[in-house]
Amino acid sequence: MTRILNRRGLQHIHSEIGLAPRALRDVEEGVASGRFDVPDPLVALSALGEGQLALWELKSARPDVSADEARLTWRK
Structure with missing residues (x-):
């Protein structure tokens, strides 16, 4: 599934x-x-979607990476 999504x-x-x-x-x-403070929601959606695809690729290439290591946290 990851390979399909990446392609x-x-x-x-x-x-x-x-x-x-x-x-x-x-x-x-x-x-x-x-x-959120973004100038263009469509650009933000692109960044979020592409970031998710990159994380799936990372998990596919490096199954040893845990979800905790890949998790982002928001700070104020």
């Missing part, structure tokens, strides 16, 4: 169906609430 996943980040519209809505709601 074909980028085209789905901006799809008008599936999770992409809901993810964009979530980013837009985060901006509206002040939780």
Whole structure:
């Protein structure tokens, strides 16, 4: 599954169906609430989606990396 997503996943980040519209809505709601400060929600969605694909690739290439090591934490 990881290999499929890495090869074909980028085209789905901006799809008008599936999770992409809901993810964009979530980013837009985060901006509206002040939780996120991004100039363009679509660019933020691209960064989030591509980052997720990169983490899946890391897990595929390095199964020894634990979820805790790959987890990002937000600081204020």
